Amino acid sequence: MVQNKNKESNSVTSHDVARVANVSQALVSRAFSGKGRISPETRARILKVAEDIGWHPNALARSVVTGDAPLVAVVTARLNFDWRAQVLSHLLKSIQAWHLKPLLFYAENDDDVDRLLGETMEWRTRGVIVMAGDIRARRAEAIISGGQFLATLNRPANHPDAFSVATDNQQGGAMAASLLVDEGRRKFLVLSGPQNNWASALRTQGFVEAIRSRGESVIIWHNEAMTMEAGKECAAAFHGLRHHERPDAVFATDDALALGFMDGVRGQTGIPADLSLLGFDNLAASSWLPYQLTTFEQPLSEMVGRMVHYINLHQNRPQDAFCSTSPHRIGEDGVVYCLPKIIQRSTTKPTP
Amino acid sequence: MVQNKNKESNSVTSHDVARVANVSQALVSRAFSGKGRISPETRARILKVAEDIGWHPNALARSVVTGDAPLVAVVTARLNFDWRAQVLSHLLKSIQAWHLKPLLFYAENDDDVDRLLGETMEWRTRGVIVMAGDIRARRAEAIISGGQFLATLNRPANHPDAFSVATDNQQGGAMAASLLVDEGRRKFLVLSGPQNNWASALRTQGFVEAIRSRGESVIIWHNEAMTMEAGKECAAAFHGLRHHERPDAVFATDDALALGFMDGVRGQTGIPADLSLLGFDNLAASSWLPYQLTTFEQPLSEMVGRMVHYINLHQNRPQDAFCSTSPHRIGEDGVVYCLPKIIQRSTTKPTP
DNA sequence: CTGAAAGCGCTTACAG
DNA sequence: CTGAAAGCGCTTACAG
Structure with missing residues (x-):
């Protein structure tokens, strides 16, 4: 009419x-x-x-007719922090190379994510990539059974036919423990994030288990935010300890905490003379002259590469087999865990 | 059939x-x-x-029928650097609040941008937001005459009916000059970026003109990349100068250059004892203990706010008048230039 | 309150 | 090589 x-x-x-x-x-x-x-x-x-x-x-009309929109949904959250902006860059580049268009869904907070995944469905995208929040099993099922792919980064997808890659945070924690023990350190402290932070909790768990399996003990300081400020407050608390109580090995579950801690103890406690310090994530700043922080690099390209490979597979795109010499393991949850790489700098003792 | x-x-x-x-x-x-x-x-x-x-x-079918897709195109580029990730966060949040969906167009390099703007047209979006590359006048005309809005950040839109906001880089440069002159500095150096970098070139120009108008002279070192490394190389070059030739006032056109310079001179040249240093952009790291860099903060929220206001206007959305006490001017190019804010820290002498 | 039907801007067999 | 027509999955007056 x-x-x-x-x-x-x-x-x-x-x-x-x-x-x-x-x-x-x-x-x-x-x-x-x-x-x-x-x-x-x-x-x-x-x-x-x-x-x-x-x-x-008109791409919209074409998509209706062909029943196939060259769209992929990307669910993400605050970009001003951490690894997300970096990963997003990689991902957008790949998506562009496939002649797909990324439709962004931006989560204010993690609880938003399920709602956004719902909105995702209206656009009949080829699939959805999730790098924030949690995926409910029902939602995952709805996505997959609709023929879309589901790929998640640094979180479980809760579906057998989805694809998840994550940094092997637990193993990273264990590696941190080994390194500090091998240095001859004896009193261990972990500067951890909120208990419900997936990555931080696993890094902490891996560290603590490895230390305890060697018969040593650890103290854990949880922080509400994983920021420089929190790191500084930890430094103040550290100086509040009597000398004989002070740990000589500190594992921070991310670099921001570690860098803040360094600034907090600067000029008062020698690193690595008095204590060794390890971070996680390898922020750009961690390599700078005043820090030179020993830390773990998340295998971001590796992870994005694996995800891209999976998506290509789902799209029936011809491609070479994915080969990577980087170590990884498949968890019981179906997640592909890629080993982080340790970057030795000056906050730990040089290995002989 | x-x-x-x-x-x-x-x-x-x-x-x-x-x-x-x-x-x-x-x-x-x-x-x-x-x-x-x-x-x-x-x-x-x-x-x-x-x-x-x-x-x-099916949102696609609905959009075809109603002739209106709740989509907005966002053209951006590498997120792993500078202000883009931050601005994108703000912007995505607003777009979400309008119940629009951002369709991302990711430019590998600035020359890509015109092609991406072309692809933009196929999706019949409400409008396009550009934060990378240059906009050709013909392309701007095509977008506007199709009834879409065009908003650009930190670059001219080259169309009278488009909306552009930018940091007032030139004025920022002039402010930097004033501050250094008022400190009593006499020998001026600017650590600049590539000549074709819009922001860096304007910052340099504003600085140089202000210095020259006072009858002083300046030297300019152009760098191919605006990175920590380039800043360090500048520091090496600085130390290659004889003492009496050395500038006592350095204006870096972005914080990365400034921070790299600081690391390069660390322990050899005192700041602000031997020289004053000013950066631009107020990176997170600039406030950290080992740097405490005096720098300019881009009025990002202000700029995003103005852009959001313009877009709301275009969408006939009821809203309050935009009021802001922040100083700004409208350039001959139609761009709204917002004044950056100086953040005084420890690399310049405290004002009396 | 509900349904039949025209129409949105395209793509794609099919017939010429 | 070209055109007429059916169809994609919806929305929206219109008639009941």
Whole structure:
């Protein structure tokens, strides 16, 4: 029936192009799709006309017709922190290379994520990539059973047919423990994040278990936020301890805590003279002159590479087998855990 | 004619919902849109059925029908550097609040941008936000004349009906000059970026003009990249100068250069004893203990706020008038230039 | 309150 | 090589 033409945009359609080019509408479709026979001359004419009147094929209509939108949903959260901006860069690059368009869903907080995943469904995307919050099993099932792929970064997908990659935080924690024990350290402290922070909790757990398995004991300081400020407060608390009580080995579950701790003890406690310090994440600043922090690098390219490989597989795209010499393991939860890499700098003693 | 049903996804439609709910397809549409009469009972029944069989309205089809897709295109580039991730966070949050979906276009390099703007057109978005590369006047015209809005951040839009906000880099440079001159400094050096970097070039220009207008002279060192490393190399070059040739006032056109310079001179040249140093951008690290860099903060929230206000206006959304006490000026190019804010820390002498 | 039907802007067999 | 027409999955007056 009578449709309100959008008043603002005098919406040009392929019919308009067809009219001025003196061809059928079907032909302008063929001129742009490259599918179906069309003589080079008419094609050129049509392209010219379209250019002149400023028409571009309507991707929305095309997607409805073909039943396939070249879209992928990306669920993310605050970019001003941590690894997300970095990973997002990698990911957007790959998505672009596939000629897909990323539709972003930005979560204010982790509880938002399930709602966003719901909105995701309306856009009939090829799949969804999740790098924030938790995925409920029901939601995962809805996505997968709709034929979409589901890929998650640094969190479990809670579905057997989804794909999850994560840093092996637990193993990283264990590696940190080994390193500090091998240095001859005896009194261990972990500067940890909130208990419900997946990464931080696993790093802590891996560290603590490894230390305890050697018969040593550890103290854990949980922080509400994993920030420089929190790290500094830990330093103040550290100086509040009597000398003989002070740990000589500190594992911070992320670099921000570690760097803040360093600034907090600067000039009062020598590192690594009085204590060894290990961080996690390898922030850019960790390599800078005043810090030179020994830390773990998350294998981000490796993880993104694996995810990209999985998605290509799902899209039936021809590709080489994924080969990587980087160590990894498959968890009971189906997550591919990639080993973080230790970056030895000056806050631990040089290994002989 | 016969359509190939997508083999993978046994695409559920509103007809399927209608069938099992025993109503017409039109009614399921009404159940979800909230427009048109429908009894609460049938509505509830339909919603239940949809939930059961996992149907969500198809946003693509809806957009085709209504001639209006709740989409906005965002053109950006590498997020692992500078202010972009931060601004993107702000922006995504606002876009989400409007119930619009951001479609991301990621530019590998600035030359990509025009091509991406072209792709943008296919999605019939409400408008496009550009925070990377240059906008050609023809392209801007195509976007605007199609009824879309065009908003650009930290670059001119090259169209009278577009909206551009930017940091007032030139004025920032001039402020830097004033501050150093008022300190009594006499020998000026600017650590600048590539000549074709818009922000860096304007910061440099503002600084140099202000210094020259006072009858003093300046030397400029251009760097290919605005990185810590480049800053360190500048420090080495600085130490290569004879003592009496050494500048006593350094303006780096971004914080990375400044921080690298600080690390390069650390322990050899006192700051601010031997020289004053000013950066630009106020990176998180600039406030950290080993740096305490005096620098300029870009008024990012202010800029995003103005952009959001403009976009709301374009969308005919009711809102309060934009009021801000922050100083700004409208350039001849139509760009709204917002004054950066100086953050005094310890690399300049305290003002009396 | 509900349904039948026209229409959105495209793509794609099919017939010429 | 080209066009007429059916169809994609919806929304929306219109008639009941």
